[in-house]
Amino acid sequence: MIVKHFQTLHLDQYSAESMHLNPSTRYQVLLTINNALVNQTSREALFKALAQEISKIIAFDRFSINLYDESQSSLSYFATAEGITPEAIEGDSRPLAKGSIAKTVIRSKEPLVIPDLKKHTFWPSVQAMVDAGLNATMAFPLITRSNVLGSIHLSFRTPPDHMNELADFLKELSGQVAIAVDNMLAHSELTDLNRRLQLQKDFLLKQSENIYDPDNFFYVSTAMQNLMGQIQMISETDASVLLTGETGTGKDYIARFIHSLSPRQSGLFVKVNCPGLASTLFESELFGHAKGAFTGAHAKRVGRLEMAAGGTLFLDEIGDLPAPQQAKLLHVLQDKTFERVGDNRPIKADFRVIAATNIDMEQAIRDDTFREDLYYRLNTVSLHIPPLRERTDDIPLLLDRLTATESVTLNRPAPEFAPDAVDVLMAYTWPGNVRELKNLVKRLIILHPGKRLGPGIVQGMLQTEQTENDNASSFPSLAEMEKQHIEKALELSGGKVGGSGSAAQLLGIPRSTLQYRMKKHGVGNSVDKA
Structure with missing residues (x-):
């Protein structure tokens, strides 16, 4: 020695x-x-x-x-x-x-x-x-x-x-x-942890207050009355809920409304944007990590699951979660137990799960892009949020309330809508749903503050929005570009997926990743050579 x-x-x-x-x-x-x-x-x-x-x-x-x-x-x-x-x-x-x-x-x-x-x-x-x-x-x-x-x-x-x-x-x-x-x-350590938790809680509650106000939930249509009746029945339970509906229908809003009516309302409403979770950060973001678990982990981090204990975990756009992360999420949802990254001590967290998606989940299961067992774990109760074109009776009320609230926010006098201008709005198909209506109201307040708006102004504004939407739709999405890129690589490689001179080599990605993305985009190849 x-x-x-x-x-x-x-x-x-x-x-x-x-x-x-x-x-x-x-x-x-x-x-x-x-x-x-x-x-x-x-x-x-x-x-x-x-x-x-x-x-x-x-x-x-x-x-x-x-x-x-x-x-x-x-x-x-x-x-x-x-x-x-x-x-x-x-x-x-x-x-x-x-x-x-x-x-x-x-x-x-x-x-x-x-x-x-x-x-x-x-x-x-x-x-x-x-x-x-x-x-x-x-x-x-x-x-x-x-x-x-x-x-x-x-x-x-x-x-x-x-x-x-x-x-x-x-x-x-x-x-x-x-x-x-x-x-x-x-x-x-306990004092620091409590301080971080309080900061996280204050932040999340502030975010919730900015986004959600139950007094701003307006509807008169039969479709929405039926939906709200279902929400009243399920809110008092802890059953997992799957919300389906087009983009802009208010799935986030409905999820927060369910939480506000539930016995867990005093707990946190923790939102997880599934498409925004990078695979390398998935576990750290959801499960948290221990100090020193990896380079840059200078302090213990509490994950979203632990933050949701006693409250509600909202999995937004769950249909876009990659397959490897689906398996990890399923394991956690089965017993509500997980481990922080870099720590082998199990942590139990009691939370309610609400998930939302704008895709056809049953079709995704048939396409083998979403796990059937995870789907049934999430789908104890399913609620479909109707698009705005299927509840046009709500448009006059929404128009009135949105105009009042947005004019205050924008600090401009509210315009007045002529009856025939409202008719134009009710005849429109609203591909962007309530979100599109809210954006239209903002534009009209900014461009025509305090004016009486006839059908011509409203129709012209809708045509402008439709043109912008058409132009946006003509521009290929990132997913479409990725699909085209994969198809071109397969063509150049003669359909060879993996190995020397393969599409995977041309794209600079592992064969397994290419196969997953081919399945995701529905890309087939006539010859799958090793």
């Missing part, structure tokens, strides 16, 4: 009787120190209290506590060091290898006492201590439940008398300090 090469004092050869503090006095000192530590609420306060009590019995010139991060093999100070602080070992975090004395006691789990530092200046950290005027030091590992938390250090300009007896006492004290440090770290 490295220690045997040093001129050190072996603590186990000294007894309590050789200490100037007799057993009774020693007990009283330890009790006094313990009482000084128990009521501290911060790392700095705990360290200052400990330094003050130790200074009453030991005239140290420098006192510090190092924390050891095993995953990063690094050291950091528990709090600001007391007394002389050599500049060479300052800093928030440093490699364990740079703290020679700390490394020795942490690796060996044994104390180290050096009466003459000048004999060990081959260690850079010791040379820095000598340069600062320190000539002797004592270091002790901080151990709780067989885990090394770090090390405690006392250094001196002049070696104290009876250094071995002091070291014997400090060895006993280090166990007490280890417990206090461990408790403070746990307290700090």
Whole structure:
């Protein structure tokens, strides 16, 4: 062991009787120190209290506590060091290898006492201590439940008398300090976690308030009355709900409405935009990650599933979730148990699931792009949100309320709609549904504030929107471009999917990825060569 090469004092050869503090006095000192530590609420306060009590019995010139991060093999100070602080070992975090004395006691789990530092200046950290005027030091590992938390250090300009007896006492004290440090770290971690959770909750609630207001939910049509009747019945249950409907029909709004009526309304409504989840971040985003789980994971992160505990998890556009992520999600939904990335401790989270999609899920199952078992897990209750063209009775009411609210938001006087202008709106097919109606109202308020609008102005605006929609639809989507690119690569490779000279090689992607995307876009090939 490295220690045997040093001129050190072996603590186990000294007894309590050789200490100037007799057993009774020693007990009283330890009790006094313990009482000084128990009521501290911060790392700095705990360290200052400990330094003050130790200074009453030991005239140290420098006192510090190092924390050891095993995953990063690094050291950091528990709090600001007391007394002389050599500049060479300052800093928030440093490699364990740079703290020679700390490394020795942490690796060996044994104390180290050096009466003459000048004999060990081959260690850079010791040379820095000598340069600062320190000539002797004592270091002790901080151990709780067989885990090394770090090390405690006392250094001196002049070696104290009876250094071995002091070291014997400090060895006993280090166990007490280890417990206090461990408790403070746990307290700090819990405080930080609660703070992050509160920030996340405040953010999510703020987002919810900005997007959703139950007082702005307007309808008179029979189709919507029937839908709301179903919502009233299912809201009091914990059944998973699948919302289907075209883009712009208000699936997000309906999901929030269900949550607001449920017994979970005091919990969070946590939205997950499934298409926006990159495969590399899927697990971290949903499950969270432990500190040090991967490069850049500087702190523990609470995932969306854990945030939704006691509330509602909304999986928006679930039909666009890639197959590998579908399998992981299914596993979690089956038992509501998951593990953070980089941590093997199971976490249970009680949340309700609402999912939404604008695609034909049964067709997706037939096309083998969506798992049938996940579909049935999500589809305990299915609600279809009717498009606006199937509930035209709602258009006059929506027009009136949207005009009133948007004119306030835009700070412009609300226009007035002539009856025949409303007729034009009711005859329109509304491919963008309520979202399109809301955008039209905004345009009319901006361009014609406070005016009476006849059918000509409204029809002209609708034609403009239709032209823009037609132009947008004539421009190929990203999915269409990807499909064309795959088809071209297959043509150039003679239908060869994988291997040398294949479509996968031309595209620079793995064969399995190409096969998945071919299936997703319905791309076939006459010859599937290896």
